[in-house]
Amino acid sequence: MNTLASNAKPTSILYLDGVSVSFDGFKALNSLSFVIEPGELRAIIGPNGAGKTTMMDIITGKTRPDAGEVFFKGTIDLTQKDEAEIAQLGIGRKFQKPTVFESHTVWDNLELALNRNRGVFSTLFYRLTADDKARIEEILSTVRLANRRDDFAANLSHGQKQWLEIGMLLAQEPELLLVDEPVAGMTDAETAETAILLKEIARTRSVVVVEHDMGFIRDLGVKVTCLAEGSVLAEGSIDFVSADQRVIENYLGR
Amino acid sequence: MITSFILKALDRNIVIVVALLLAIAALVPALNLLTSPDHPLHVPTYIVSLFGKYFTYALLALALDLVWGFCGILSLGHAAFFALGGYAMGMYLMRQIGARGSYGNPLLPDFMVFLNWKELPWFWYGFDMFWFAALMAVLVPGLLAFVFGWFAFRSRVNGVYLSIITQAMTFALLLAFFRNDMGFGGNNGLTDFKDIMGYSIQSNGTRSALFAASAIALALSLIIASGIVRSKYGKILVGVRDAESRTRFLGYRVEHMKLFAFTVSAMMAGVAGALYVPQVGIINPGEFDPANSIEVVIWTAVGGRGTLIGPIVGAILVNGGKSIFTAAFPEFWLFALGGLFVLVTLFLPKGIVGTARHFIERRKEYRKAKADEAARAFAAEPQAAE
Numbered sequence: 001m002n003t004l005a006s007n008a009k010p011t012s013i014l015y016l017d018g019v020s021v022s023f024d025g026f027k028a029l030n031s032l033s034f035v036i037e038p039g040e041l042r043a044i045i046g047p048n049g050a051g052k053t054t055m056m057d058i059i060t061g062k063t064r065p066d067a068g069e070v071f072f073k074g075t076i077d078l079t080q081k082d083e084a085e086i087a088q089l090g091i092g093r094k095f096q097k098p099t100v101f102e103s104h105t106v107w108d109n110l111e112l113a114l115n116r117n118r119g120v121f122s123t124l125f126y127r128l129t130a131d132d133k134a135r136i137e138e139i140l141s142t143v144r145l146a147n148r149r150d151d152f153a154a155n156l157s158h159g160q161k162q163w164l165e166i167g168m169l170l171a172q173e174p175e176l177l178l179v180d181e182p183v184a185g186m187t188d189a190e191t192a193e194t195a196i197l198l199k200e201i202a203r204t205r206s207v208v209v210v211e212h213d214m215g216f217i218r219d220l221g222v223k224v225t226c227l228a229e230g231s232v233l234a235e236g237s238i239d240f241v242s243a244d245q246r247v248i249e250n251y252l253g254r
Numbered sequence: 255m256i257t258s259f260i261l262k263a264l265d266r267n268i269v270i271v272v273a274l275l276l277a278i279a280a281l282v283p284a285l286n287l288l289t290s291p292d293h294p295l296h297v298p299t300y301i302v303s304l305f306g307k308y309f310t311y312a313l314l315a316l317a318l319d320l321v322w323g324f325c326g327i328l329s330l331g332h333a334a335f336f337a338l339g340g341y342a343m344g345m346y347l348m349r350q351i352g353a354r355g356s357y358g359n360p361l362l363p364d365f366m367v368f369l370n371w372k373e374l375p376w377f378w379y380g381f382d383m384f385w386f387a388a389l390m391a392v393l394v395p396g397l398l399a400f401v402f403g404w405f406a407f408r409s410r411v412n413g414v415y416l417s418i419i420t421q422a423m424t425f426a427l428l429l430a431f432f433r434n435d436m437g438f439g440g441n442n443g444l445t446d447f448k449d450i451m452g453y454s455i456q457s458n459g460t461r462s463a464l465f466a467a468s469a470i471a472l473a474l475s476l477i478i479a480s481g482i483v484r485s486k487y488g489k490i491l492v493g494v495r496d497a498e499s500r501t502r503f504l505g506y507r508v509e510h511m512k513l514f515a516f517t518v519s520a521m522m523a524g525v526a527g528a529l530y531v532p533q534v535g536i537i538n539p540g541e542f543d544p545a546n547s548i549e550v551v552i553w554t555a556v557g558g559r560g561t562l563i564g565p566i567v568g569a570i571l572v573n574g575g576k577s578i579f580t581a582a583f584p585e586f587w588l589f590a591l592g593g594l595f596v597l598v599t600l601f602l603p604k605g606i607v608g609t610a611r612h613f614i615e616r617r618k619e620y621r622k623a624k625a626d627e628a629a630r631a632f633a634a635e636p637q638a639a640e
């Protein structure tokens with residue numbers, strides 16, 4: 001079963017080993033294994049249906065794997081926990097389709113995302129402190145939305161919604177950030193800007209980015225993992241991976 | 255902590271409605287009790303009771319709005335919580351009858367004597383005390399909502415499925431309360447009340463007091479509901495309504511969020527039911543009828559879901575219409591109600607209050623845009639003159 005050197009586990013931030021899951025007999029993930037080091041920014045590519053989103057579902061507790069190990073920070077078994085608990089442990093997730101609270105303002109979206117006590121009664125009697133205000137201001141400028149703070153999220157452009165969602169993840173102060181196709185539907189300028197933003201974010205935390213856009217992946221300039229049919233095809237620098245014969249056949253060549 | 259909660263609750267619209275309700279609570283009883291019947295400003299007792307009843311309906315609709323409007327839980331069983339609160343009050347009123355019943359039994363209500371029961375069932379203990387009955391009117395619906403919600407929300411039952419099981423809940427209670435051996439008066443329910451806290455239930459004074467109590471309960475509940483929806487917790491509720499999974503992945507326990515709102519809402523419905531029963535003089539299993547819960551949804555939709563004030567307006571208008579309509583063409587009321595629901599859904603999806611707010615916002619935006627334009631034109635002028 002163990003396909004990975006288990007000695008990577010104790011020092012890793014995220015460790016997947018032999019993870020499989022099937023939906024009605026269809027194997028979406030097939031003994032998927034990889035390791036993310038603390039502070040690493042990793043890009044994951046692969047054709048549609050390769051299992052990239054499913055992989056995120058498993059890490060964040062939305063889907064339970066049929067087999068395999070998923071560990072956070074070497075010791076925390078994520079397969080035993082639900083979404084809220086995993087989020088509280090410090091794993092943030094950006095969905096493929098931008099998902100923000102449309103009927104709240106940009107500011108409120110960030111306020112709700114702040115990593116504060118999340119119980120019923122502490123939120124019922126919550127008061128915005130100076131610290132929290134400063135933190136929201138800081139995030140607003142990081143995600144370039146300072147001048148839209150009082151606008152409803154529903155009125156943002158597609159790209160701005162993507163950024164707002166990234167901002168919400170920052171407010172969550174996760175140690176590990178999973179980002180699913182952040183530049184889908186963005187203009188070229190927005191795409192370049194997003195690459196800069198993600199690199200900025202990755203300075204203080206580990207980030208896993210799933211993306212199709214090869215230009216964007218090149219901009220990131222980080223280690224790349226290529227998935228196909230639920231398992232890893234190749235892993236390495238972008239040049240190394242894109243020279244791989246199987247990657248060309250399964251993904252790039254198509 | 256509490257003060258900031260209340261201060262946040264009191265936005266301008268809420269203050270206006272609360273002030274209005276409190277003024278009505280003082281003025282209407284005064285006009286009923288202190289003026290003679292031929293005085294032009296005299297409010298007849300039947301109007302006092304009628305509007306007292308409408309206020310309890312409004313409170314029920316407000317309670318529903320808290321969960322439906324703000325958290326997306328379309329409960330089709332809210333009348334069950336209302337009826338349970340009503341039964342708690344009804345049990346107190348039954349025990350107040352004492353030996354004045356037809357059978358003259360000092361301890362047992364008439365229906366129990368009729369069924370040949372020798373002892374008071376254990377669950378009737380304590381209901382001779384008003385405070386106990388009042389507490390139960392809140393706790394029993396709250397507990398039922400808590401247990402029901404605990405299972406439903408934990409298993410992530412959502413949408414139509416949730417609505418259906420809330421209907422099933424009220425239907426099950428309907429069948430249970432119909433049974434004589436349940437000990438709640440079966441088919442006939444509880445009625446023939448004599449007095450409440452020592453005052454005759456028929457007297458003008460009592461009717462006015464109940465009217466005032468209903469208006470005040472509605473005002474207080476409006477403040478509480480407004481405080482809830484304006485807090486960070488309330489924003490999370492709306493988050494759950496619009497993007498449940500986002501809320502989960504931010505680390506919130508969605509099931510706890512829903513459970514709290516659902517329980518508070520059921521408690522408010524219980525208070526409404528407890529105030530309703532002494533004003534109409536009867537509670538029977540018909541109050542659990544699934545159709546009643548659906549009517550509450552219609553009042554809320556007509557007034558404006560998710561506006562708090564809308565459901566109050568909706569409940570009073572629709573029931574006012576019902577009182578007038580059923581007097582003229584009783585057999586057509588259900589058709590009229592159904593038609594109203596269809597019309598509102600098609601042409602006023604935000605309800606009366608929601609639509610009004612929408613227009614006010616639009617006007618404001620338009621005026622602001624105009625003002626900005628004027629300011630810009632003014633700023634540009636000197637340069638043009640150069």
Ligand SMILES: Nc1ncnc2c1ncn2[C@@H]1O[C@H](COP(=O)(O)OP(=O)(O)O)[C@@H](O)[C@H]1O
Pocket residue numbers: 023028046047048049050051052053054055
């Ligand atoms: N909940 C589910 N039920 C059934 N099939 C699913 C489910 N989630 C994903 N799949 C299937 O698993 C495969 C992998 O999907 P996904 O992880 O979304 O791919 P990717 O994100 O790489 O495009 C697809 O064929 C998809 O149809």
Ligand SMILES: [Mg+2]
Pocket residue numbers: 052053054096180
């Ligand atoms: Mg995907």
